[in-house]
Amino acid sequence: PATGGNLSCFIATQGPLPETVEDFWEMVNQCHAPVVVMLTRLVDNYK
Structure with a gap:
């Protein structure tokens, strides 16, 4: 594809923790x- 991405592949993961944002x-x-699609709230339980 023109985007260079593989449209038949996806990543399913939870939101990263502050210490794993770089790894994400x-x-x-x-x-x-x-x-990247986020299916959760931006802030969860004030975190």
């Missing part, structure tokens, strides 16, 4: 994910 974005970058 590295995974997204390594997989060339063209889209």
